[in-house]
Amino acid sequence: MVYDILVVGSGSAGLATGLAAGRRGLDVMLFEKESIGGELVNRHTIENFPGIPGTTGPVLRSTIIEQLEEDTVPITLATVEEIHDEEPFRLVTDSGEYHGRTVVIAGGGRPRKLDVPGAEEYDGRGIFYCAKCDGPLYAEEIVAVSGSDEWALADALYLTKYASKVIVIEEGDRLIAGGSLRERVDAHPDIGTKTGTEIRAVEGDDLLQRLTLVDADGNERSERVGGLYVQQGIEPRGTSLAGKMVTTTDCGAIVVDQALETDRDGLFAAGDIRQHSSRTIPAAIGDGITACQSAVRRLEANE
Ligand SMILES: Cc1cc2nc3c(=O)[nH]c(=O)nc-3n(C[C@H](O)[C@H](O)[C@H](O)COP(=O)(O)OP(=O)(O)OC[C@H]3O[C@@H](n4cnc5c(N)ncnc54)[C@H](O)[C@@H]3O)c2cc1C
Structure with missing residues (x-):
């Protein structure tokens, strides 16, 4: 099977990408190597979520997962090990290989x-x-x-x-x-x-x-x-997965354009992992939606 979008990571950015793709009826698959929800699991109080002051990461996480289930968006618990520059992209995970026309890298970061x-x-x-x-x-x-x-x-x-x-x-x-x-x-x-x-x-x-x-x-x-x-910021993780297809900054963040597309057509980066990320949950969610829309434009252009 060739998916429309493969998503590396199921933090705020990855979940939002999945949600936006599911709403459009696309064939999408998320991969998660640790905890579904990423850093949402650790954010006990979120003061800056527009419209829901004082919400918590676990509440947002479970609400978004319910929404994903309604749209039957699958999440595979697996580590993505490599992304190969092929048409379609080939993702190698520790539980098998997957093919996707577009890929969104939403691997977040680990504390520096x-x-x-x-x-x-x-x-x-x-x-x-x-x-x-x-x-x-x-x-x-x-x-x-x-x-x-x-x-x-x-x-x-x-x-x-x-x-x-x-x-x-x-x-x-x-x-x-x-x-x-x-x-x-x-x-x-x-x-x-x-x-x-x-x-x-x-x-x-x-x-x-x-x-x-x-x-x-x-x-x-x-x-x-x-x-x-x-608490000295984060080191983006997962940036090496795509090898030479992406450029990274000195700090390791993936360089993207306004559509969140990397140097490689059809390969996107969203959330904390990308350059100029504002490193917040609402921004990561916004990134997920933008990455999905950009992926759709790429899919339509290649039809
Ligand atoms: C101490 C602290 C407090 C914060 N408090 C707030 C707050 O109050 N409000 C706010 O808006 N923001 C807060 N933030 C920032 C917020 O947590 C992040 O901006 C947000 O979680 C980023 O989401 P993300 O999806 O980019 O990454 P993450 O949430 O890190 O998710 C990335 C996911 O990708 C997975 N992954 C990585 N590599 C792979 C791979 N190769 N294969 C499969 N899966 C992979 C990871 O396991 C992880 O689950 C805080 C950050 C810190 C450090």
């Missing part, structure tokens, strides 16, 4: 790891990347947050539910996120901020205990912490 001495050793033993998953483990402890974009500050506020104190550490000379989030962080009695400060190393015994910090003047000091939550 801290890259300092000791970081690997204390990964999972004090260094964590999901505030909502691991934050409760640090009750009554001092927790540092590395990074200061809007997700980092939102999670710093969340961590105050458990930690005795939260220290936001930002290398730049000011916090990245602005607006009401920053005001809430600035006003919070249990949050301290350190801008112009670099984490040089992490140390401890069995568990993380100290950060070595260096300020903008080069002064080094040791900060005692029970945990370090790292």
Whole structure:
């Protein structure tokens, strides 16, 4: 069978692509290697979803999955390993090969790891990347947050539910996120901020205990912490699947045009994985719909 659209990933972007394709009656197949819904599974409160303030990732996820079921859009639990430049495209997965006239890569990204001495050793033993998953483990402890974009500050506020104190550490000379989030962080009695400060190393015994910090003047000091939550953006994943068919930026994001098409006709990228993504759930959903419409135009042009 040759599908109209094959979709790599079932996060917000992949699910939305599937939904838009299902509504048009296209033959579409989604592939997911971990959890259906991608990062939606981890987003417990979503404040910025237009029209549904305070919704949650799991609620959005299950609602979209119900909609997909109504339109009988299939999701295969498999890892896509390669996308071959053939007509139609050939996708190699760990459970077989699939053919599609168009492909949408919606693989999202994984959290960018801290890259300092000791970081690997204390990964999972004090260094964590999901505030909502691991934050409760640090009750009554001092927790540092590395990074200061809007997700980092939102999670710093969340961590105050458990930690005795939260220290936001930002290398730049000011916090990245602005607006009401920053005001809430600035006003919070249990949050301290350190801008112009670099984490040089992490140390401890069995568990993380100290950060070595260096300020903008080069002064080094040791900060005692029970945990370090790292929120330094993401590394796109799945970009190597398409080999030379796509161009990527220095950060690994896939370069696309306004139709979300890559350098290869009929191959699209949507959501966090693409260049200039605004890295939000509503934007990823919008991308999925755009990618589907662009794929339809490509299918019609090739008829
Ligand atoms: C801490 C944090 C908090 C956030 N909070 C918010 C918020 O409140 N509101 C908001 O709008 N956004 C928030 N975001 C951003 C939001 O989570 C992302 O923008 C959104 O989830 C991106 O969706 P996506 O579909 O591009 O990727 P993902 O949700 O990452 O989904 C990609 C999927 O593709 C799968 N995949 C990857 N490679 C393959 C492969 N080779 N084969 C098969 N499957 C594959 C992955 O397993 C994954 O399930 C937050 C992000 C972080 C890090």
